[in-house]
Amino acid sequence: MNSSQLLGIxxxxxxxxxxLYIAIFVFRAKKLGLFATLITACAFLINTIxxxxxWHESYQxxxxxxxxxxxxxxxxFFAWAITLFYLVLELRYKNRVLGAFSMPFAFxxxxxxxxxxxxxxxxxxxxxxxxxxxxxAHVITCFVGYAAFAVASGMGVMYLLKDxxxxxxxxxxxxxxxxxxxxxxxxxxxxxFGFLWLSAGIITGAVWANAAWGTYWSWDPxxxxxxxxxxxxxxxxxxxxxxxxxxxxxxxxxxxxxxSVVFTYYGVNFLLSGLHSYGAR
Amino acid sequence: xxxxxxxxxxxxxxxxxxxxxxxxxxxxxVIGTLIPQKNPPEFYIEAFGPRTAQFFRLxxxxxxxxxxxxxxxxxxxxxxxxxCTIDRLPNVWQMVVMNNLDTPPDRLEKxxxxxxxxxxxxxxxxxxxxxxxxxxxxxxxxxxxxxxxxLLFSQKKAWSRLGVYAVHLxxxxxxxGAIIGSLLGFKAGVMLPEGGVTDTVYETGTGKPIPLGFTLxxxxxxxxxxxxxxxxxxxxxxxxxxxxxxxxxxxxKDIIVNDPLSYKGITFYQSSYEPMQGFNISIVxxxxxxxxxxxxxxxxxxxxxxxxIDFGIINQQVRSRMGDVxxxxxxxxxxxGEPSIFWMDNNAKQTISxxxxxxxxxxxxxxxTGLQVAKDPGVxxxxxxxxxxxxGLYVAFFLSHxxxxxxxxxxEATDRCRVLVCGVSSKNKIAFxxxxxxxxxxxTHDSTFQNA
Ligand code: HEM
Numbered sequence: 001m002n003s004s005q006l007l008g009i010x011x012x013x014x015x016x017x018x019x020l021y022i023a024i025f026v027f028r029a030k031k032l033g034l035f036a037t038l039i040t041a042c043a044f045l046i047n048t049i050x051x052x053x054x055w056h057e058s059y060q061x062x063x064x065x066x067x068x069x070x071x072x073x074x075x076x077f078f079a080w081a082i083t084l085f086y087l088v089l090e091l092r093y094k095n096r097v098l099g100a101f102s103m104p105f106a107f108x109x110x111x112x113x114x115x116x117x118x119x120x121x122x123x124x125x126x127x128x129x130x131x132x133x134x135x136x137a138h139v140i141t142c143f144v145g146y147a148a149f150a151v152a153s154g155m156g157v158m159y160l161l162k163d164x165x166x167x168x169x170x171x172x173x174x175x176x177x178x179x180x181x182x183x184x185x186x187x188x189x190x191x192x193f194g195f196l197w198l199s200a201g202i203i204t205g206a207v208w209a210n211a212a213w214g215t216y217w218s219w220d221p222x223x224x225x226x227x228x229x230x231x232x233x234x235x236x237x238x239x240x241x242x243x244x245x246x247x248x249x250x251x252x253x254x255x256x257x258x259x260s261v262v263f264t265y266y267g268v269n270f271l272l273s274g275l276h277s278y279g280a281r
Numbered sequence: 282x283x284x285x286x287x288x289x290x291x292x293x294x295x296x297x298x299x300x301x302x303x304x305x306x307x308x309x310x311v312i313g314t315l316i317p318q319k320n321p322p323e324f325y326i327e328a329f330g331p332r333t334a335q336f337f338r339l340x341x342x343x344x345x346x347x348x349x350x351x352x353x354x355x356x357x358x359x360x361x362x363x364x365c366t367i368d369r370l371p372n373v374w375q376m377v378v379m380n381n382l383d384t385p386p387d388r389l390e391k392x393x394x395x396x397x398x399x400x401x402x403x404x405x406x407x408x409x410x411x412x413x414x415x416x417x418x419x420x421x422x423x424x425x426x427x428x429x430x431x432l433l434f435s436q437k438k439a440w441s442r443l444g445v446y447a448v449h450l451x452x453x454x455x456x457x458g459a460i461i462g463s464l465l466g467f468k469a470g471v472m473l474p475e476g477g478v479t480d481t482v483y484e485t486g487t488g489k490p491i492p493l494g495f496t497l498x499x500x501x502x503x504x505x506x507x508x509x510x511x512x513x514x515x516x517x518x519x520x521x522x523x524x525x526x527x528x529x530x531x532x533x534k535d536i537i538v539n540d541p542l543s544y545k546g547i548t549f550y551q552s553s554y555e556p557m558q559g560f561n562i563s564i565v566x567x568x569x570x571x572x573x574x575x576x577x578x579x580x581x582x583x584x585x586x587x588x589x590i591d592f593g594i595i596n597q598q599v600r601s602r603m604g605d606v607x608x609x610x611x612x613x614x615x616x617x618g619e620p621s622i623f624w625m626d627n628n629a630k631q632t633i634s635x636x637x638x639x640x641x642x643x644x645x646x647x648x649x650t651g652l653q654v655a656k657d658p659g660v661x662x663x664x665x666x667x668x669x670x671x672x673g674l675y676v677a678f679f680l681s682h683x684x685x686x687x688x689x690x691x692x693e694a695t696d697r698c699r700v701l702v703c704g705v706s707s708k709n710k711i712a713f714x715x716x717x718x719x720x721x722x723x724x725t726h727d728s729t730f731q732n733a
Binding site for chain 1: 296297299300303304306307310311313314318346459468507508509512513514515516537538539540541548550551552653654655657660663664667670671674675678711
């Protein structure tokens with residue numbers, strides 16, 4: 001067994017998990033609940049072992065490094081963080097319908113990592129600039145934040161679905177979704193959590209840049225986009241906290257914020273150029 | 282007068298302005314990520330046409346993050362932050378230090394979390410028991426007796442209300458650090474060949490020379506590659522500071538990317554390198570142990586004076602586009618017998634035998650190391666701001682100011698007291714509800730207290 005096989009299995013397992021949760025939501029197949037959770041927990045475990053094994057393999061190849069250093073590896077970690085975040089959410093809110101709006105992100109991230117022709121999946125030696133513990137801290141903090149934002153946008157979609165005219169007449173599909181008040185609360189808590197990690201991600205990135213190049217901030221497109229994302233979420237939190245915004249507006253902002261995250265992450269690498277474009281190779 | 286003053290103040294203190302400036306900063310920042318920054322004017326004319334280029338120049342688009350209007354936005358943002366803080370902090374501070382034993386009974390009755398008990402006994406002994414229960418749940422109490430009864434109060438993490446202000450302050454601290462850096466610091470670069478020295482570096486962008494105030498020498502440079510032969514593994518420069526004014530010997534240090542050398546507030550970062558057309562050659566006569574070093578350009582015949590030795594590098598194999606030499610071809614003759622012609626690895630040693638003697642021949646391509654040089658006295662201020670921000674965010678998001686009161690009053694015409702337990706939290710209401718229920722549970726378990 002090698003790490004790429006394990007990560008291949010992870011992709012399939014996340015697909016299965018996403019399908020199960022969607023089935024639970026759409027067909028109100030509550031009986032599948034425990035099974036879905038077990039599959040997800042197993043997938044998470046395989047994902048973890050896959051990352052660990054990849055780490056081990058890099059040492060065996062004599063170029064040992066933490067597998068958090070390129071686009072492929074960060075996507076794998078992204079999926080891992082989303083799943084962990086979701087499992088904690090499921091445990092806390094005891095509601096599996098949330099999975100239908102979270103696990104698809106984990107699957108999409110793994111699928112994109114596995115099937116995209118744009119970047120390599122091999123374990124490749126690290127160029128000198130990437131040999132830094134700050135880089136590891138940077139990737140972990142950013143992607144934990146991004147994972148929270150992904151889930152928050154899923155919850156945003158859920159909110160908007162539920163908050164329609166048909167609103168939760170008993171027996172309808174949407175009745176199984178948590179109450180609007182609860183979804184709103186989950187969105188807020190998730191955004192707050194993500195914002196703290198995104199802030200830490202931007203800061204660790206700046207410290208790394210300063211150690212490597214002597215400039216903690218150079219307005220390169222990736223940095224700038226992460227700051228734009230940060231502004232969007234800061235505005236969202238203020239709108240909620242001081243203007244009492246909630247409900248639909250915050251749900252929309254959670255979605256818009258995540259679009260900004262995706263652009264920071266994907267758009268900048270492939271549509272714009274800059275210092276960070278190493279990630280694309 | 283008063284009125285306009287008030288309006289200006291209200292304007293700068295408003296959160297609406299904060300939302301507005303956050304969104305404007307977010308949208309305008311996009312421009313600089315779409316239009317390449319800091320290119321020469323010709324670039325913009327070629328890429329966008331003369332009219333658009335002219336328009337860009339007018340608005341400083343080619344360097345928008347340093348433009349007057351972007352800086353003004355940041356300034357507006359800072360003023361907003363400062364005024365907003367001055368406007369609100371006194372009230373929040375009041376919340377932190379206020380005497381909660383003053384809280385009037387009718388306010389207590391309206392607290393979001395409350396529970397009423399009855400208890401037999403006199404006010405004082407009930408208060409004592411209640412104090413014990415509170416203490417067991419981690420609530421340290423202050424108490425006060427008044428004619429009507431006894432009021433106990435306890436709070437946790439009152440200072441957490443200041444978390445938000447730590448976050449806001451941290452933004453200003455980071456700005457301050459950035460300003461210090463741009464006023465008192467510089468960013469520069471220099472290329473230094475192996476063996477070379479410099480007392481000057483050149484400002485990034487303008488090329489303006491900046492004297493260092495000491496001399497920097499590059500004693501050596503080495504690039505190593507991974508087994509694949511093309512991915513660089515490490516760039517390493519051995520740097521030495523030569524400073525006649527220094528009391529102790531300044532440091533010599535090997536720097537690599539991510540591990541720079543700092544001296545007198547100036548930091549030297551390994552940033553690039555350039556293979557030069559030339560070699561350092563050392564030849565040792567194995568019999569006499571005489572050694573001689575040469576700086577040899579490519580393709581030139583060199584004579585070792587006083588001997589019959591001539592040699593040269595007649596061919597080379599480069600491994601990268603940059604011109605790193607992997608192997609070199611040497612022509613060598615000491616005048617006896619056939620000349621030796623051979624390939625050898627860069628940085629390797631080769632033994633040459635002629636009828637007259639044996640020689641050890643060593644070749645090393647000369648490099649120049651590319652150093653990024655920065656002086657930024659604001660960087661620690663920025664880092665302090667960053668730590669303050671993360672701490673502040675944690676406090677603002679995850680800690681809350683929680684208060685509980687126990688109000689014990691003698692009920693008229695009975696032999697019992699009415700005991701009101703109530704509390705409020707500044708945020709995380711649901712978590713506090715649970716904490717409060719747990720406390721009420723503790724009271725319930727004590728036989729003194731009967732549910733009313
Ligand atoms: C990007 C910059 C900013 C960041 C990161 C930031 C951060 C925060 C945070 C984390 C909170 C707490 C929100 C919560 O608990 O949910 C907060 C609250 C607040 N912010 Fe900001 N802020 C920023 C800019 C501003 C500006 C420019 C103003 C100026 C008016 C402002 C005014 C406020 C106010 C009034 C509150 C509520 C405080 C209270 O309830 O006492 N913020 N901010």
